[in-house]
Amino acid sequence: MNAPRTARERARAELTAEILAAARRQLDEVGAAGLSLRSVARELGMASSAVYRYFASRDDLLTALIVQSYNEIGGAAEGADRPGEAPGERWLAVWRGVRAWSLAHRHEYALLFGTPVPGYIAPHITAEAAGRMPFALARIVVDAKRSGRLRPPPGPACPTDAIEPAMLELVGDIAGEAIDADETARLILAWNRLVAIIGYELHGHLVNITADDAVFFDHTARTEGAFNGLAFD
CATH class of the missing domain: 1.10.10 (Arc Repressor Mutant, subunit A)
Known part of the structure; x- marks a missing residue:
C-alpha cells in the first residue's frame, strides 16, 4: 500500500x-x-x-506528454475490451475504442504518430506506455488461440527471421503465452493498419473516397482481424 x-x-x-x-x-x-x-x-x-x-527541458516536457498520451490511448484500448465476448467482437470493440480516443484527441494522436519533432528522440521510458495499445490486440489473439477459436490465417507465413527474437519474447511475456513469428508479424501489420487508417481519416485523406468513415473503419478492423485468424459473424 x-x-x-x-x-x-x-x-x-x-x-x-x-x-x-x-x-x-x-x-x-x-x-x-x-x-x-x-x-x-x-x-x-x-x-x-x-x-x-x-x-x-522542452524535451522532458514532450516526453511526459508522449507517455501521458500513450497511456491514454492504451487505456482506451484496454477499457474497450470485453473479455467475456467472442474474440472478433473484442477485436472490433478495441479498434473502435482507439478510434474514438483519437478523434477526440487529434493533436495528441499527431504527437504520437505524426511528423517527428525535429531534434527530439524519444527515450526508452516511452516504450512501456507505447506497448499498451498493440498488446491489447495481442491478448485477444492469444486468448482465441488458447481457447481453440483461432482459425488458420490466410496468406503466406512471415519468414522466421523477419521479427526480432526480443519482440517475440516480449509479446509472449505480455500475452502470457508463446507466440510465433508469423502471429507476431500479423499483429504488427494490424497495429500499423489501425494507426494508418485513423491517420488517413484525421488528415482528410479519405475525403471523396469513403462514403462513411466509420463503416469503412469497421470493415478494415474485421479484415485485419480475419487476417489474424479471428472469426466475425
Missing part, C-alpha cells in the same frame, strides 16, 4: 498536471514542434524558471 503523500507532494503533483494540461493546449495551437516551456509558463502566469523545476 502506498504511503499517503505529503502536502508538498500533492502540490507538486497538482502543478505538474496543470503544466501538462497547458502544454496540451499549446499542442492545439502551435503543434509539438512549436511547444516551449516559456510559452507554457506564460499561460500559467509563472516564471519560466519555476517550470524548469518540474521539467528540465
